[in-house]
Amino acid sequence: GERAGNAPLEEIAVAAAQTGQFASRINIAELNDLAALVADCAGRPIGEAKAIVGRDIFSHESGVHVSGLLKDVHAYQALDPMALGRRHAIVIGKHSGLAALRAVCSDLGLDPEIEAMALAEVRALAQRSKRAVPVDHARRIASAFQEIVSARRVDFRVWP
Structure with missing residues (x-):
């Protein structure tokens, strides 16, 4: 009123x-x-x-939040996003931990040994761009590291 x-x-x-x-x-x-x-x-x-x-x-970047949500979807939110026709989203950025990147790598079916390398690159990109890294960029980074680990030459560039 x-x-x-x-x-x-x-x-x-x-x-x-x-x-x-x-x-x-x-x-x-x-x-x-x-x-x-x-x-x-x-x-x-x-x-x-x-x-x-x-x-x-419903987006989560913090390593602790993502890790908690992956274990129990109600860990940090009492409201189920599905009730609103939405979903949880993992945002990759400078505060992300291995749990977030593991989830992205798992979705892509990538080898777990690339996680640490990809996470370091994602964090560096987030720091340079001063914002979260879109998941598609994180996926490209993870995929590129997978190519490197598989000993294939790869040429890629991620733009913030």
Whole structure:
């Protein structure tokens, strides 16, 4: 309301769904699409870290967080991203640990012995670019190190 602010619909709807305190017919899986529509109509972007609908709220870079999530998806978040039609994302950057890179390497079916080499390169790239390294870049780094370990010549360049 006036001067007191309005409670964000997505936060109230998810809190109601999570706690079961009152019934709601709001389909929380549709909140991201609704928020995107409202943001587009209003000409205002959604903050990347905005609760419930922000792009990065289910992204994890820290080695401790990633390691915990890989062991138990509820370790650092009480809200299941699947309920919102989303997924957890591993972001590779200067704070990443071996658990994150192992997950990326595992997804690619790469040899585990390249992990330490690739992690060092990913951290250096994150430090130089002063931001997280997109997973596709980390995959290219890991793949290139796999090629090197396999004794094949490879020519690659990763752009921040």
